[in-house]
Amino acid sequence: MAEDLEFQAEQVEYTDDNIRKLSDVEHIRTRPGMYIGRLGDGSHAEDGIYVLLKEAIDNSIDEFRMNAGKRIEVDVDEQLRISIRDYGRGIPQGKMIEAVSQLNTGGKYDSKAFKKSVGMNGVGVKAVNFLSSRFEVRSYRDGKVRSACFERGILQSDETKDTEEENGTFIFFEPDETLFLNYKFHDDIVAEMLRNYTYLNSGLIIMHNGRRIASRNGLADLLKDTMSTASLYPIVHIKGEDIEIAFTHANQYGEEYHSFVNGQHTTQGGTHQSAFKEHIAKTLKDFFQKSFEFTDIRNGIVAAVAVNVEEPMFESQTKIKLGSLLMAPEGVSINKYIGDFVHTEVDNFLHKNPDVAEVILEKITSSERERKAMAGVTKLARERAKKANLHNPKLRDCRVHFSDFKNPRKEESSIFITEGDSASGSITKSRDVNTQAVFSLRGKPLNSFGLTKKVVYENEEFNLLQAALDIEDGLDSLRYNKVIVATDADVDGMHIRLLTITFFLQFFPELVRKGHVYILQTPLFRVRNRRTKIKNKAVIKAEDEKLKARNEKQKDFITRYCYSDEERQRAIEELSPDPEITRFKGLGEISPDEFAGFIGPDIRLEQVTLRQEDQVQKLLAYYMGKNTPDRQDFIINNLVIEKDILDEEE
Structure with missing residues (x-):
């Protein structure tokens, strides 16, 4: 009874005053994740600032697809502001303000004006407007230009004047720095986004900060420009009225796909990508009239598929995955539409x-031989991994996984790959058990360069890691969004880091290519003001907790964690005189209480990326292959002895 009374006392009054209706601007600014996914700072291709850029450009792309304007100019200035100018028809001036500021308002509900458009929901450019500190729009039509300026979605000015400029639309926006903290547009991410637009729209010219981007051969150019290994045969490139495919095989493990709908890069795939995977395997199997396994047929395949449809159904406003209810233009399911095209056209090709068919057959047969050769060891390894999953001493799992598609926190799911039990112990004690898992290596893993995938099953550690990530059959079941290599900042730690990344690049390159692999940055030094020495631990801890909440630039901040020698020097100057300096030699030396701050909201991660020009096999052969004279010369020519630092320590 007492508990019931206590519970009632804690209840908060709930009245009509608690019910409120948000305006369009307030709703998007209050719940931006519903419209653009995560906010981020621009370090990842799916961060919010790139979604804003995409939403603004999509309208210009739709103009091109309606045969109105072949040139788009995209500029990012030094203040990280974006301007986009197309030479299409221009927004109808009478409804221009409504088109950029009222939800569920747009021209793409009318299929006569826009067919097979990616922007269908009347939301995109409004989100850009409402989430920008400043947003400008101009519509040039028939000698008139109407201009409007907004600040955080609120109209500031609106005027119409005469002009001699060509028809089209101009958009300017500056992401709101109060929402996108410390954001930065990365040139390589923007350039890749723009290149994808040109691959899908042959004849389109995009000027990116004065640099010309264009493509003559569509998806064939995409594969040619992005493949990390040489293709075994010329890229097969086939175009239909509303579908385009390109594929080849390479001497690599796994499968690699690029998929698009109406020009939108569906980075998480969807029904169209699944349909292509299914039917390319069926078609090749039927052509060769052999009982091949689909996994053998697709092993080493690199492919791209793009479809154009009316009223596409995406799983969210960010449009990175195509929904399952999409119907193709002919009224058939997308699976049948793609299946019929692939079977007819690829079989004819x-x-x-x-000669191409012969090379494909040889590749499939080679994959089949390798699979059968390691069938026994694979079976034993899977049984071992299955048993280990029930109680794996090397894995301390979390509750939320990236493969939990309906979990709103799945993007936060991560796994730390650590060296030894000491480091994993500190992380395990300080991690978020909901979203952060820990996998402990025994020491230096095997150098897997040049080895076959058989080693993944024969090597217990690699097999358990593969099972923990659940990537044996591809990334569709990947359990963690971020795979974080957490090693000591010494020579051995760097070596373990390289060996782990080599393992991923050798057998699961898509894990890196899709941006899932990171390096954990941990502090090298702790600089503490010596005044803390005269106090007991309880007092120090109490002061630390209070001071952490203060501005870090204040003179009385007790402890600084430094990630570089430059940060150490600044901390020494700030905490003078005579601060105490601790050099962290390993992760195990950092207490769990301290570690919690390094893997929390302010975690510092460095993403492992592959540039467009990177050739994975050449990189691995040079850095992880035999100790060639070229590599020896490179080491000798680039070896730096920090003489000044050594002298200082002496």
């Missing part, structure tokens, strides 16, 4: 090009 192979009959006309027997």
Whole structure:
């Protein structure tokens, strides 16, 4: 009874005053994640600032697709502000303000004006407007230009004047720095986004800060520009009225796909990508009339598929995954539409090009032989991994996984790959058990360069890591969004880091290519003001907790954690005189209480990326292969002895 009374006392009054209706601007600014996914700072291709850029550009792309304007100019200035100018028809001036500021208002509900458009929901450019500290729009039509300026979605000015400029639309926006903290547009991410637009729209010219981007051969150019290894045969490139595919095989493990709908890069795939994977395997199996496994047929495949449809159904406003209810233009399911096209066109191509068919058959047969050769060890390894999953002493799992598609926190799911039990112990004690898992290596893993995938199953550690990530059959079931390599900042730690990344690049390159692999940055030094020495631990801890909440630039801040020698020097100057300096030699030396701050909201991660020009096999052969004279010369020529630092320590 007492508990019931206590519970009632804690209840908060709930009245009509608690019910409120948000305006369009307030709703998007209060719940931006519903419209643009995560906010981020621009370090990842799916961060919010790139979604804003995409939403603004999509309208210009739709103009091109309606045969109105072949040139788009995209500029990012030094203040990280974006301007986009197209030479299409221009927004109808009478409704221009409504088109950029009222939800569920737009021209793409009318299929006569816009067919097969990616922007269908009347939300995109409004989100750009409402989430920008400043947003400008101009519509040039028939000698008139109407201009409007907004600040955080609120109209500030609106005027119409005469002009001699060509028809089209101009958009300017500056992401709101109060929402996108410390954001930065990364040139390589923007350039890749713009290149994808040109791959999908042959004839389109995009000027990016004065640099010309264009593509003549569509998806064939995409594969040619992005493949990390040489193709075994010329890229097969086939175009239909509303579908385009390109594929080849390479001497690599796994499968690699790029998929698009109406020009939108669906980075998480969807029904169209699944349909292509299914039917390319079926078609090749039927052509060769052999009982091949689909995994053998697709092993080493690199492919791209793009479809154009009316009223696409995406799983969210960010449009990175195509929904399952999409119907193709002919009224058939997307699976049948793609299946019919692939079967007819690829079968015809192979009959006309027997030399290509011969190479494909050889590749499939080679994959089959390798799979059968390690069938026994694979079975034993899977059984071992299955048993380990029930109680794996090397894995301390979390509750939320990236493969939990309906979990709103799945993007936060991560796993730390650590060296030894000491480091994993500190992370395990300080991690978020909901979203952070820990996998402990025994020491230096095997250098897997040049080895076959058989080693993944024969090597217990690699097998358990593969099972923990659940990537044996591809990334569709990947359990963690971020795979974080957490090693000591010494020579051995760097070596373990390289060996782990080599393992991923050798057998699961898509894990890196899709941006899932990171390096944990941990502090090298702790600089503490010596005044803390005269106090007991309880007092120090109490003061630390209070001071952490203060501005870090204040003179009385007790402890600084430094990630570089430059930060150490600044901390020494700030905490003078005579501060205490601790050099962290390993992760195990950092207490769990301290570690919690390094893997919390302010975690510092460095993403492992592959540039467009990177050739994975050449990189691995040079850095992880045999100790060649070229590599020896490179080490000798680039070896730096920090003489000044050594002298200072002496």
